[in-house]
Amino acid sequence: MxxxxxxxxxxxxxxxxxxxxxxxxxxxxxxxxxxxxxxxxxxxxxxxxxxxxxxxxxxxxxxxxxxxxxxxxxxxNQSHELTGQEKNIFPVIRATSFPTKTKAGKELVYTDHTAETRIYYALDLGKTYKLIDNEMLEKENWTVERIREVGTFNVRSLSTNLKQDKVAENDFYFMASKDGYDASRILNESLLEEMKANSKGELAIAVPHQDVLVFADVQNESGYDILAQMTMKFFAEGRVPITSLPFLYEDKKLEPIFILAKNKPTNNNSKKDD
CATH class of the missing domain: 3.30.920 (Metal Transport, Frataxin; Chain A)
Structure with missing residues (x-):
């Protein structure tokens, strides 16, 4: 029925x-x-x-x-303190469409990331986490810069085990540790630089949803098509979807890209004047 x-x-x-x-x-x-x-x-x-x-x-x-x-x-329904819980503070990646206030009207703490994504901050509580709001910062005299530094430091301590797959002569690497912070690892600059140093072609990165991070060492044009299909599939399946657009990683910067079938990607910024 x-x-x-x-x-x-x-x-x-x-x-x-x-x-x-x-x-x-x-x-x-x-x-x-x-x-x-x-x-x-x-x-x-x-x-x-x-x-x-x-x-x-x-x-x-x-x-x-x-x-x-x-x-x-x-x-x-619980009150939480940040002081003494520094090791349990992590950044979480969300779409720019994600609310900046809670349903109760509290302003969430966030920092800018890319045109498609934003960084929020969470207090890990074991089985779940609580997004940190400005009221929590003010109560303990914390600054946004302090929460950013603590979160960024902690994300570097997370495991970086990747599974590799080769498709049409392109190398794909997947992070899916299921700890709630897979997409957050895109903020680990040393990991990104290591992947860039070891890539044979162009390095693209995708965070389609919270629980997956994808690296693509794109070595031919079919690699872009494969990445586009892969990212869209993950985006549709994710419990907390983020973005279906991958990023090119160059000079320590992430640029959102549109991938057109059978074509090399175009930079997202080129669409602004349309």
Missing amino acids: KMTSIKMKRLLEERLHHPQWNTSFNRDKDIFRVEWKDSRQGISITIPNVIAKYEQRGEEAIEDLEYHIKEALHVM
Whole structure:
């Protein structure tokens, strides 16, 4: 029997029943929300997206969603300190379309990265993490520069084990450690410089979603097509999608590129005057 929005709403209500939580459903927008009764902090879920995952993965998709929602709600209801937790602060890469404020109106801490991406900062709590907001910084007299330095230092300490694959004479390297910070490793300059030094052709890098980092040593034109298809596939499958555009890495800079079928990429900046 086909899963409908109403059936999914009822299923989520059963799974997320809690005496201190409220649930609501916006029929017009097909959005289900669960929030704390006292603070009104919570999470909104787009029902059609959940149904699509349910049809692909069945009960496992619902269990995964339930777990992440409960973890996120519990994190929202706790107070956290940065001092003494420096080793647990990490940068996370997000799309530039990602909100700069929480649902409760708190300004999130972020720094610029590329035309497609932005760097936010997270306090790792073990099973999940909390994005750091300006209120947390002000409370402890931290600066954005300090949080950036701490996060950048910590990302260098993460493992850099890569899996390699060769397709049509092009070398592809994949990072998928599932620690929540795979895309964040694009901020490890020593790793990028090492990959550049060892590349035979042009080095392209992709962060299609939070849990994968792709390096491509592009040695012929078909390599660009393969990278474009690969990046789009990962982007569509990611739990936290970032960007479907890869980057060329040259002179320690990342330039977003459009990859046209059977053609060499064009720089994203060239499109600005269209």
